[in-house]
Amino acid sequence: MIDGEWRYDVEQIQSDESGEFERDTTSFRDWIAGTRRGPDDVVTDGPEPEAGRYHLYVSYACPWAHRTLFTRAVKGLEDAISVDVVDPVRKDEGWEFTSEKEGCTAESQYGHDYLREIYAEADEGYTGRVTVPVLWDTEEETIVNNESEEIMRMLDTGFDAYAENDVELYPEGYRAEIDDVIDAIYPVINNGVYRAGFAKSQGAYDDAVADLFDALDTWNERLADQRYAAGDRLTLADVAMFTTLYRFDEVYHTHFKCNRRQIAEYEHLWGYLRELCQLSGVEATLHMDHVKNHYYRSHPDVNPSNLVPVGPDPDFFAPHGRDDLPGGPPADLA
Numbered sequence: 001m002i003d004g005e006w007r008y009d010v011e012q013i014q015s016d017e018s019g020e021f022e023r024d025t026t027s028f029r030d031w032i033a034g035t036r037r038g039p040d041d042v043v044t045d046g047p048e049p050e051a052g053r054y055h056l057y058v059s060y061a062c063p064w065a066h067r068t069l070f071t072r073a074v075k076g077l078e079d080a081i082s083v084d085v086v087d088p089v090r091k092d093e094g095w096e097f098t099s100e101k102e103g104c105t106a107e108s109q110y111g112h113d114y115l116r117e118i119y120a121e122a123d124e125g126y127t128g129r130v131t132v133p134v135l136w137d138t139e140e141e142t143i144v145n146n147e148s149e150e151i152m153r154m155l156d157t158g159f160d161a162y163a164e165n166d167v168e169l170y171p172e173g174y175r176a177e178i179d180d181v182i183d184a185i186y187p188v189i190n191n192g193v194y195r196a197g198f199a200k201s202q203g204a205y206d207d208a209v210a211d212l213f214d215a216l217d218t219w220n221e222r223l224a225d226q227r228y229a230a231g232d233r234l235t236l237a238d239v240a241m242f243t244t245l246y247r248f249d250e251v252y253h254t255h256f257k258c259n260r261r262q263i264a265e266y267e268h269l270w271g272y273l274r275e276l277c278q279l280s281g282v283e284a285t286l287h288m289d290h291v292k293n294h295y296y297r298s299h300p301d302v303n304p305s306n307l308v309p310v311g312p313d314p315d316f317f318a319p320h321g322r323d324d325l326p327g328g329p330p331a332d333l334a
């Protein structure tokens with residue numbers, strides 16, 4: 001979108017001169033009062049946390065949006081924060097609301113047909129990409145924030161008064177480690193799969209794949225005797241890791257050519273992924289049909305046939321075998 005106008009001529013996949021995928025930075029970056037940005041950084045101004053005031057726009061397909069849904073689910077914030085779900089397939093008009101399709105909803109605030117209209121509600125001269133997730137403030141009628149890493153922190157740290165579950169994902173004593181893990185895995189794992197899949201040169205692809213599998217090898221070893229990404233407790237670091245691992249074998253391995261190994265071939269990463277899928281509330285956030293339909297049918301440059309592969313159909317609900325490791329899930333999620 002440029003100056004509030006939807007543009008059809010913008011490159012879907014942006015890259016630099018070496019062929020390396022370049023992700024735009026997001027532009028709505030406000031914070032809700034009382035939430036925690038970092039170990040020593042509690043937000044003092046901004047809109048107040050309230051039940052029923054904030055609304056999420058998500059795609060079930062998107063790993064970034066999935067972070068916000070996962071956080072909302074494990075905290076038990078479903079009644080406090082409402083959600084609209086876009087059509088998984090993104091075509092020329094961008095993210096669309098098609099309530100007749102399985103798992104999709106109408107746009108509940110204004111009855112809009114496209115997510116870009118929500119961006120225009122927030123800023124009629126908006127210039128930038130129209131991405132999910134979006135955290136919407138129904139009182140101020142604007143976008144609070146459209147950066148998943150920040151939204152998950154806000155949902156975790158600002159809404160305990162309205163949460164059904166006693167789950168803290170950014171607990172004292174773990175915060176520096178959580179931040180380190182989130183920062184470390186972003187370029188090589190979370191964005192690493194995109195760097196591989198959207199590379200426009202062999203060199204950029206080779207570098208991305210090498211970084212990605214080096215990181216997965218390291219994490220597989222680390223998770224052999226460590227239950228979660230930042231230690232013995234479930235934290236935001238796991239949320240960040242999870243949404244990429246969940247899509248890996250079905251999508252990134254094939255569609256993004258991250259095919260040195262599948263997650264199912266890594267004993268500890270695979271058990272870890274299964275354990276997270278099996279936490280109470282998480283299954284409702286898993287929509288592999290949306291995931292596969294989105295990736296294989298929304299990137300004509302990468303998959304011109306638009307065909308969606310049948311497999312490999314991993315069994316995320318097979319026993320995970322991690323109960324003997326120190327630590328474990330919060331009681332409300334066991």
Ligand SMILES: N[C@@H](CCC(=O)N[C@@H](CS)C(=O)NCC(=O)O)C(=O)O
Pocket residue numbers: 026061062063064065129130131132133146147148149
């Ligand atoms: N940095 C953002 C990235 C969000 C993002 O790129 N979302 C994708 C879907 S997976 C999107 O909406 N892409 C639309 C586009 O780039 O035009 C975040 O973490 O929230």
